[in-house]
Amino acid sequence: MNRTADVEAFHAAVDAAANRVAAAHGSRLRCGRGCSSCCVDGITVFAVEAERIRAGAPELLAEGEPGPEGTCAFLDADGACRVYALRPYVCRTQGLPLRWVEEDEADPGTVVEQRDICPLNDETGPPLTELPPDRCWTLGPWEERLRALQEAFDGPLARVPLRSLFARSRR
Numbered sequence: 001m002n003r004t005a006d007v008e009a010f011h012a013a014v015d016a017a018a019n020r021v022a023a024a025h026g027s028r029l030r031c032g033r034g035c036s037s038c039c040v041d042g043i044t045v046f047a048v049e050a051e052r053i054r055a056g057a058p059e060l061l062a063e064g065e066p067g068p069e070g071t072c073a074f075l076d077a078d079g080a081c082r083v084y085a086l087r088p089y090v091c092r093t094q095g096l097p098l099r100w101v102e103e104d105e106a107d108p109g110t111v112v113e114q115r116d117i118c119p120l121n122d123e124t125g126p127p128l129t130e131l132p133p134d135r136c137w138t139l140g141p142w143e144e145r146l147r148a149l150q151e152a153f154d155g156p157l158a159r160v161p162l163r164s165l166f167a168r169s170r171r
């Protein structure tokens, strides 16, 4: 399997898992076309994900105009993603309730759970803290799988800014 196919399979697995989490929340999640507050400037990706965009949108990258600075270069004037089917992992889970564990700064050696969600998706439904873990997107394992994909093919874990994929950003 080539590198792009591996990334496509990874993204498909992310979508399937993310859709299962989203389906458990019904109308609580208001994400949709035109809601783009999470499409911020400065997002970077591993080279394997950049390559999927390069392979799938060569004309846009060669001739297209990156969006204005301040928002993601791939956002169009209507607030839609111009590479939606090719978008990276981080964009596929935005809007879901997120949970992760980290060391408690106040008590080194102790692990604590943290949670977060877009404020627009926190206006209805049970409090974020009361959601069962399987109704949240758990950060960590998926990032490890993506990191392993990158390491298998490129070794270095250098990040690629999304904006830099546009030829016009490099002139």
Ligand code: SF4
Pocket: 038, 039, 040, 043, 072, 073, 074, 075, 080, 081, 082, 083, 084, 087, 088, 091, 162
């Ligand atoms: S790649 Fe698409 S979905 Fe991701 S931040 Fe940019 S515009 Fe938004």
